[in-house]
Every structure is written in structure tokens, then in C-alpha cells.
Amino acid sequence: MDYMLTEEQIMIRDLARQVAEEKIVPVRAELDEQNKFPTDIMKAMGQADLMGLFIPEEYGGLGKKVLELCIAVEEISKACVGVSTSYAANALGTYPLLLYGTDEQKKKYLPDIATGKRLVAFGLTEANAGSDASGIQTTAKLDGNEYVLNGTKQWITNGIEAEIYTIVALTNRSKGPRGASAFVVEKGTPGFTFGKKENKMGIRASSTTELIFSDCRIPKENLIAKEGMGFIIAMKTLDSSRIGVGAQGVGVAQGAIDESIRFAKGRIQFGQPVTSFQAVQHILADMQTQTEAARALVYSVARAMDSGAKDFSRASAMAKLFATDTAMKVTTDAVQVMGGSGYMKEYPVEKMMRDAKILQIYEGTNQIQRNVIALDMIREVSRQK
Ligand code: COS
Secondary structure: OOOOOOOHEEEEEHHHHHHHHHHHHHHHHHHHHHOOOOOOOHHHHHHHHOOOOOOOOHOOOOOOOHHHOOOOOOOOOOOOHHHHHHHHHHHHHHHHHHHHHOOHHHHHHHHHHOOOOOOOOOEEOOOOOOOOOOOOOOOEEEOOOOOEEEEEEEEEEHHHHHOEEEEEEEEEEEEEEEEEEEEEEEOOOEEEEEEEEEEOOOOOOEEEEEEEEEEEEHHHHHHEEOOOOOHHHHHHHHHHHHHHHHHHHHHHHHHHHHHHHHHHOOOEOOEEEEHHOOOHHHHHHHHHHHHHHHHHHHHHHHHHHHHHOOOOHHHHHHHHHHHHEEEEEEHHHHHHHHHHHHHOOOOOOHHHHHHHHHHHHOOOOOHHHHHHHHHHHHHHHHHOO
């Protein structure tokens, strides 16, 4: 389908595709097997200006928008969702600064993020606060000109690899979600250490670690926006970044389709390629139709966001929900089309199926997306009355 991309968007797509094909595809199985973070690939993406795609030009980025970021994420995800998770989580961690940071904070941090010199991680989740994001326990107490952080963040993408962290912590425990605030914390701050590195089912090229804060003192200036804004900043950050998870879904689904067709054309059974059987053709047709529907939704929501849509919480959740459920189905079908070979590590689709699973879970499970969508629908009807 022709999405009427501009010449510039096509250039970005081709650039991301080139990086993916040249740098990621040859090593993705090894990164997966060895649970290894792709430091060199992240550097190469920085050199190709992909890290600063969504960062305004005045802060050293390319000044592109959500659709361009989605296009890049899609291409990288086609090759490896582990790598695209590290890439997209960098944007997730940057959004609190981009959306709510002061000019000074932006000048201090964004240029290094734009060049890929410093990676970012977003710290919201804790052992007892995943779907229930407002249940965080990490505290930040003001003491003179510093905030003192105490607590542990869990399952943080880019964990130990990042150098800049946007962290949500409670400045007033008694106020619930309204008592949360957001902060920037830099690697190397005394009292800030790392816990265990997770051993995951998929996206094994991405690094997932605990962040431990023990009387970690940060300057007062590292508060993002105002005290009490932390939960809203986290929700707005997720509204902005969930569309990117949708783009990951579209990418891995397309990657699985391409791999399975390539294989099935050459697989001879009953004297003919298995692509000549209608049973296989119908699976392939459904896979592409569903992926195209997901792509159309992701692109149209991204375009609405880029055109200044104010409230895109529901739309972004819908794109994430639909595209990632599609990715799980399509990657599972790709394994089925390839049969026994699809199940073997010799081919990339078994990894794609393992990788796709996380997309239904992180940045809010797809059950949480349904909550976000339904509550917004109900609120809209109440407003109309
Ligand atoms: N934008 C702006 N404000 C929002 C918002 C959004 N998208 N979502 C919620 N809020 C506001 C609400 O309006 C409410 O404000 P008031 O207290 O002024 O009324 C406040 O935030 C609390 O909202 P709510 O009561 O709906 O919060 P809940 O604790 O019930 O949580 C969900 C709502 C489930 C949507 C939220 O916790 C969530 O998204 N959880 C998933 C988190 C997640 O993605 N975790 C994955 C790890 S992060 S990578």
C-alpha cells in the first residue's frame, strides 16, 4: 500500500532499513543467544542521525516528528525487536524532558541524546507497581538544595547501559498519584547503583536491569516541571511513546511475513512449493491484511499526533493494542507457515515470535490499553450529556 510518504520520510525509511540490513541482521541471532547489548549498533544509529530523529533541531536533533520515528522503529523492528527496544526506550526516557523539561534541562541533556553519545532510560516500574503505576514506593525527599532518592526500579530497559535516567518518585506519599514527581538522574551519582540483569524470553539484545537508589542525592534543579506532576508526566510520556510500540509490532510482523514467504517459496512438498497450496496462501493473505491494517492505524494516529491532536491517549493505546496483538498472531502464523523449520533457531521467525510477546506486555499490558480506551470512551459520552 502507498502511504504517500514524503521524499524525506522515504529517505529516513531507507536509511533505517540500510542500518538494519547491514548492521543488525548479520548479528541478531548472536545478540539473542548471548543476551548481548548492541553497543556498536547503537553507536552506528547515532552516527546515522537516527537517535536524534525526534529531537528538535535547536537541541541538536533532526526535528522530525512521530511518524518519522515510527517509520525508523518499524524498519529496525523488522530486523530485531531487541535492538528496536533499546532504540525506542531511548525515546521513552527522553519524552519527560522533551514534553516538560525547562529550556536549561533540554540544553543540558538533549544534544548528547541526539547524537547517541548518552542513552536514556525511563524509570517508573517497581516490584509492586507495574499496571498500577500510581503504586510506586520510591521516594524523593527535599533536603536543602537536594532531593534524596530511595527505592528500587524494576525491569528498566537500557538499565545499566544508559547514562541519563528519567525517574518517577513520590515527593508526598499521602497524596497518591498527585504526590509523584519526575526527576533526571545521571549515572555515577553516589547512591545510584544497578541490580540484577534480567534473563528474558525474547528481546535479549536489550538490557533490562534494576535501578537502586540508596540516599542518592540529586540537585533540586533536576526536578522536571513541578512537584506533584510526576504521574501526569508518566501518563503523557506513555501516551506519546505507545504508538512506537505499535510501530514495533508492525515491523516484526512484516519481518516475519517476508521471512516466511521467502522460505515457503523454496519449500517443496507433494512435488510443488508450499506457496502453491491455498491453505498456505490464505494464511499469508490474512497475515499481510492484518499487518496492513495495523500499519494504517499506526501511521494515521502518528499523523494526527504530528498535526497537533491534543488528546491522543485513546488513539495511541488503540494503535499499540491492535498492532501488537497483530504482531503476536502474525509471528505465530509465520512459524506455522514454515512448519518444523519455523521452530528452529536456524531461522529468524522463532525469535520474532518470542520477541513479539513483550509488545503485548510492556508500556502497559494490552489489558491496560483496553482500560485506557474504554474509560476514555465512557468519559466522552459523559461529557456529551
Ligand atoms: N493523561 C493525563 N492525565 C492522566 C492520564 C493521561 N493519559 N491518565 C490518567 N491521568 C490522570 C487522571 O485524570 C487522574 O487525575 P485526577 O487525579 O486529577 O483526576 C490521575 O491521572 C490518576 O488517574 P487514574 O485515577 O485514572 O489512575 P489509575 O491509577 O487508575 O491508573 C492507568 C490509570 C491504569 C491508565 C495507569 O495506571 C496506567 O497507564 N498504567 C499502566 C502503566 C504502564 O504502562 N506501566 C508499564 C511500565 S512503564 S514503561
